[in-house]
Amino acid sequence: MVLATEMGSSQPESSFDLSTYLVKRKEAIEVALDSALPVIYPEKIYEAMRYSLLAGGKRLRPILCLASCELAGGTTSMAIPTACALEMIHTMSLIHDDLPAMDNDDYRRGKLTNHKVYGEDIAILAGDGLLTYAFEFIATKTENVPPQQVLQTIAYLGRAAGAGGLIGGQVVDVESEGKTDVSLETLNYIHAHKTGALLEACVVCGAIIAGASAADLQRLSRFAQNIGLAFQIVDDILDITATQEELGKTAGKDVQAGKVTYPSLWGIEESRRQASQLVxxxxxxxxxxxxxxxxxxxIADFITSRSN
Structure with missing residues (x-):
């Protein structure tokens, strides 16, 4: 995929090969994730953690972290530990989201979900292990970054993953399941927290690592909030329009669960328009x-054009 982007009226059009960029960054992230989590005693928990962490996926979240760090003047080597930690936390959320007590899904990224392979008990613990290890990994593996910036990154990520972010969004999502009167405001809250908070952390934490100014962090935060919501709208559309093979997970789960989604409120065409406007x-x-x-x-354009 080659994207031509207009960078303002005073600048010439520039070409950017997104496909090559994503492939190279994904390869680097896969290597880093594999080496980050060796199997030691007790082997079962590390095997379960690795099963989901190394199951593939687009790796958009760690790639966003690396891209943001580079934009702010940093290097990928500075941001790789944080990028890996973000993927660990994202993977934790997927493991727990798939559990019978939550979405009760059998497939993720084209493979059986963690609890289907290792059991619910180990799946819960694997998610817990990934969540806690993520913060240890940033603290112990980040190099050539001032300690204050590392601390700021850990604090920001902690908020994004906690009750004020991802977990809070999940709670409201669970409470809203099966209700037909869920408002647009509530739906926006769910996804700004359940999906958007971690995605925003990916962009902002990369820039924090690089020492970005407060003004630049604010710009990047607003950018990430918008693409986070666009990402979720497209997810809702794909749950209706894509097949299980395309998605790598069960299609039509939102309708089966009686969830209010953006297409259920707006219709598919208006949902697409809203996602495009957000981008x-x-x-x-x-x-x-x-x-x-x-x-x-x-990457922002890719979010609305993706098929899985």
């Missing part, structure tokens, strides 16, 4: 960064 608004936040923002801009 446009997100990209506008990065105009000040010029060509340094090309990777993030391309």
């Amino acid at each position: 446009d608004d997100a990209k506008a936040q990065l105009a000040v960064f010029g060509s340094k923002a090309l990777p993030l801009l391309a």
